[in-house]
Amino acid sequence: MEQLLQILVFKTTIRTLEDKQKLTPLLDHWEQISRWTVDCEDCDCVLRIEADGVSEQEIMELVRRAGFECEVLID
Numbered sequence: 001m002e003q004l005l006q007i008l009v010f011k012t013t014i015r016t017l018e019d020k021q022k023l024t025p026l027l028d029h030w031e032q033i034s035r036w037t038v039d040c041e042d043c044d045c046v047l048r049i050e051a052d053g054v055s056e057q058e059i060m061e062l063v064r065r066a067g068f069e070c071e072v073l074i075d
Helices: 018-029 057-066
Strands: 006-012 033-037 044-051 071-072
Touching: 006 057, 018 033, 018 057, 018 071, 044 057
Parallel strands: none
Antiparallel strands: 006 044, 006 071, 033 044
């Protein structure tokens, strides 16, 4: 049976490739995260995460500890 992943979407201040590289080991370390991307071209610098069993609060805390602002992006 295929597992359903949740899609978490955040507005961030992750603006550059260097910023993304700072987060890579932190996000890649989580087994529950199957995929993540940051759209630095978007005005909201959107962080999109596909995961199973990870809360929005956990992601926001991790990103903030890495030195970036992060909030849930509302449609």
